[in-house]
Amino acid sequence: MGDVFKALADPTRRAILDELADRNGQTLFELCSRLTMKHGVGSTRQAISQHLNVLEEAELVSTTRDGRYKFHFIKTSPLLAIVDRWLAQD
Amino acid sequence: MGDVFKALADPTRRAILDELADRNGQTLFELCSRLTMKHGVGSTRQAISQHLNVLEEAELVSTTRDGRYKFHFIKTSPLLAIVDRWLAQD
DNA sequence: TTGACATGCAAGTAACAACTTGCCTATGGT
DNA sequence: ACCATAGGCAAGTTGTTACTTGCATGTCAA
Numbered sequence: 001m002g003d004v005f006k007a008l009a010d011p012t013r014r015a016i017l018d019e020l021a022d023r024n025g026q027t028l029f030e031l032c033s034r035l036t037m038k039h040g041v042g043s044t045r046q047a048i049s050q051h052l053n054v055l056e057e058a059e060l061v062s063t064t065r066d067g068r069y070k071f072h073f074i075k076t077s078p079l080l081a082i083v084d085r086w087l088a089q090d
Numbered sequence: 091m092g093d094v095f096k097a098l099a100d101p102t103r104r105a106i107l108d109e110l111a112d113r114n115g116q117t118l119f120e121l122c123s124r125l126t127m128k129h130g131v132g133s134t135r136q137a138i139s140q141h142l143n144v145l146e147e148a149e150l151v152s153t154t155r156d157g158r159y160k161f162h163f164i165k166t167s168p169l170l171a172i173v174d175r176w177l178a179q180d
Numbered sequence: 181t182t183g184a185c186a187t188g189c190a191a192g193t194a195a196c197a198a199c200t201t202g203c204c205t206a207t208g209g210t
Numbered sequence: 211a212c213c214a215t216a217g218g219c220a221a222g223t224t225g226t227t228a229c230t231t232g233c234a235t236g237t238c239a240a
């Protein structure tokens with residue numbers, strides 16, 4: 001469960017989630033080019049791939065395979081648990 | 091704004107927020123002993139103090155001073171913005 | 181004012197996380 | 211079969227972060 005927080009701690013991974021929120025189901029290469037274009041992210045394919053693995057382990061991203069293409073989908077459900085942990089005081 | 095995520099990435103800092111959520115307005119020493127007792131955190135006073143600084147910079151904790159005592163309060167407001175960023179798709 | 185208590189500062193160390201680099205596997209088109 | 215494409219694996223490097231250590235500041239009570 002602490003994986004979720006660590007996953008969200010990196011700005012590149014948050015940009016990936018932003019991009020998937022805008023257009024869900026992208027492949028690795030699709031994400032790479034769109035992150036460079038629209039989000040000013042200058043990371044290599046391998047770097048993005050590793051970030052996607054982190055996001056997948058945190059269950060913030062799910063994937064499906066079709067041949068040589070792997071599609072990535074944002075999963076927002078773990079976010080709800082985050083807020084519920086501390087909310088309702090203040 | 092990314093400070094909030096980085097602040098939440100550390101398990102000791104999350105335990106601090108848990109403890110403040112349970113009993114708000116604790117001093118540094120109070121937090122240290124209760125973290126050791128109830129949360130199994132074995133960190134020194136200085137370590138906890140540094141964590142509190144990180145939480146304060148992320149505006150997840152606010153403080154008030156009274157003489158030689160400094161009281162710490164949890165602030166949950168930054169958490170709301172987190173979820174709103176990606177929610178409403180999925 | 182002396183001593184005990186509550187906290188602050190700052191340099192050094194050690195562990196971890198992001199990124200690079202180079203090579204490998206597998207799928208699909210021609 | 212061949213080659214280009216999409217992706218994966220793993221070791222090494224660099225930068226960051228958590229933690230320690232030692233000393234300093236400030237407050238209060240006797």
